[in-house]
Amino acid sequence: MKGHLLLPVVGLVVLVVCVIFYFNQSTNKNNSRDEVSSLIFETPDFYNNKLINENTLGEFYVVNFFASWCKPCLLEHPLLMEMKKKGVKIIGINFRDDEENFKEWINEHGNPFEYILRDDGTIAYEMGLIGVPETFFIINKMTQKKIQGPLFYEDVEKYL
Amino acid sequence: MKMSKSICKLIILFLIIHISVISFAGVNELSDYYKTIRCLVCEGQSIQESDTEFAINLKEQIQKKYSSGISIEEINQELIKIYGEEISFKPPKNHILLWGAPLVVLIIIFIFIRNKIKFFKRV
Numbered sequence: 686m687k688g689h690l691l692l693p694v695v696g697l698v699v700l701v702v703c704v705i706f707y708f709n710q711s712t713n714k715n716n717s718r719d720e721v722s723s724l725i726f727e728t729p730d731f732y733n734n735k736l737i738n739e740n741t742l743g744e745f746y747v748v749n750f751f752a753s754w755c756k757p758c759l760l761e762h763p764l765l766m767e768m769k770k771k772g773v774k775i776i777g778i779n780f781r782d783d784e785e786n787f788k789e790w791i792n793e794h795g796n797p798f799e800y801i802l803r804d805d806g807t808i809a810y811e812m813g814l815i816g817v818p819e820t821f822f823i824i825n826k827m828t829q830k831k832i833q834g835p836l837f838y839e840d841v842e843k844y845l
Numbered sequence: 846m847k848m849s850k851s852i853c854k855l856i857i858l859f860l861i862i863h864i865s866v867i868s869f870a871g872v873n874e875l876s877d878y879y880k881t882i883r884c885l886v887c888e889g890q891s892i893q894e895s896d897t898e899f900a901i902n903l904k905e906q907i908q909k910k911y912s913s914g915i916s917i918e919e920i921n922q923e924l925i926k927i928y929g930e931e932i933s934f935k936p937p938k939n940h941i942l943l944w945g946a947p948l949v950v951l952i953i954i955f956i957f958i959r960n961k962i963k964f965f966k967r968v
Contacts, residue, residue, distance in 0.1 A: 692960065693957035696952075697953055700949055704942060704946065712920075780898075781898060806902035807906065810903065811927070813960055816886055844928055
């Protein structure tokens with residue numbers, strides 16, 4: 686390479702490497718949001734008023750945020766019912782909802798959840814929720830996959 | 846007797862004004878802070894302007910933490926930990942590379958042009 690080009694080209698390459706390295710590092714900083722909120726295990730189930738038994742849950746489970754006022758939640762509801770039939774354990778978190786409306790909604794559409802927790806927004810905040818519905822696939826208390834918006838068949842195909 | 850009564854009244858009045866000024870300052874500080882937090886559902890708006898469930902909940906959670914004595918700085922750090930840096934409209938000042946890179950590029954261009962001129966002068 687000609688001498689007059691060497692210094693600027695080397696400078697540019699070093700800069701690009703630094704930028705890639707830096708952005709890789711800064712995206713890795715946010716992995717703490719992958720941990721499931723401990724509040725899930727400190728909030729009693731709505732129906733039996735008992736805390737979640739972590740031993741019966743197993744390593745893999747699903748956490749689904751829903752609400753009776755949420756129309757897209759109805760879209761994914763049949764898939765959740767199907768997942769329950771196949772033995773997938775789902776923790777339902779009822780996000781900022783009226784108690785009567787929520788009970789009516791469950792009675793009308795069915796209960797696909799192993800446990801249902803009512804949340805005033807604190808669990809949602811800790812889990813980094815943006816809106817409902819939102820679903821977290823958890824293995825060993827760590828989020829492996831997060832789906833914002835309703836679930837589609839392709840998202841849960843391997844569990845059905 | 847009358848004198849001490851009026852002093853008492855004055856003290857009570859002063860306390861009421863003081864407390865309301867403090868709480869008003871707190872409300873002001875919070876609403877200023879809300880303006881720096883991005884609504885992730887309706888990007889471009891802050892949670893102060895937004896009426897989405899996400900923004901309402903975030904405001905409530907921040908208000909709760911603030912009332913329990915947690916400082917805005919600590920709340921901000923927690924928010925960034927949960928939602929990532931994109932939650933804040935104010936980028937952290939430690940992005941040396943972000944601010945420094947254009948300067949480095951300028952220096953590289955300068956060196957390149959200088960070398961090019963030297964090369965053509967030699968030819």
